[in-house]
Amino acid sequence: MRGRLQAAAWALYAERGYDRTTTAEIAARAGVTERTFFRYFPDKREVAFDGSAEFMASFTDAIAAAPAGLGPMEVLLRAFRSMEPMLADNRAVNEPRQAVIGATPALRERQSAKAAAMTAALTQALRDRGVEAKLAALSAQTGMALWDHAVRAWYEDPSVGLGVHLDRAVQALRQLSAGDA
Amino acid sequence: MRGRLQAAAWALYAERGYDRTTTAEIAARAGVTERTFFRYFPDKREVAFDGSAEFMASFTDAIAAAPAGLGPMEVLLRAFRSMEPMLADNRAVNEPRQAVIGATPALRERQSAKAAAMTAALTQALRDRGVEAKLAALSAQTGMALWDHAVRAWYEDPSVGLGVHLDRAVQALRQLSAGDA
DNA sequence: GTCTATACTGAGATAGAC
């Protein structure tokens, strides 16, 4: 049912836009009542981000699984690299999804919140490895910046793997931070 | 009127919490009707972030005003340092504000969106100086991470200035990014 | 599954400033 509601929501969001779609319509297209919609999703926005919890869990699991003795950034970069297969699979799904999200302020706001939650989760995963709190937060935020940069570059140029783009992002970061303070 | 509505909203948010405060109550306390509230604020959340546009403008103005020939990170750090007086003034106002925001999911979500908007504004300000798009984005995101780190450290330890904490944040970043990729 | 509170929108009327 979750999947049917999601499919119905995406179809309607794409057809008429998020704002012009009511939760009643989504439910009707899925063949259930409006109330059922809210049993599966806490609010109308959340439908657009289903699966983000699993994605986040993959990250934090990879961080927890990294060998001991690595620095925080090394741990994050390893985790990022481990996500490449999953990212490649989801690419075809994500691009139209992003188009709708980008065109809808309410969904962009939720996406910002999701990104913040992801950063918080990375921070916590690093702290669980013994990294001091503020350093963990700085690492997680910087890591997210690298991740963003690499993913964007990879979307532009898929001829090389995400790993290569991550290396380049790290290079760029080193140059940036080496500049005079 | 804007100020009266804001004051009323903050008083009620602090008294009974954001969720248990209705827009009608805010308006009533300010001596106007509910409809008037929505003439000044697009939604109930936005009252809590009044002035953020001006804050953002200060940042981007400082970036635009920086001398030519500096690298993106140098430009950002200069802008950050220029914000210290304003930050010191607002500290007494911001701390209780943050308490309410932190306790309210809806306001935290809006705050994430504001942070994302700030990052986007920094990115654009760097691009206006001729910095390439993805490098500008990476710089802005990394800069925000430094800013966060420094501000948090400064709240914990105000015995030294924000500038000192910024220097330390840059040091930490260098160590992080110097680690093996 | 039903009912209700409340956030938000739109159109038009009123009143005061200039």
Added chain:
DNA sequence: GTCTATCTCAGTATAGAC
């Protein structure tokens, strides 16, 4: 008279309580 701010009224949709 024009402009702008506020109010009045009527309504829809989300979300939560029961």
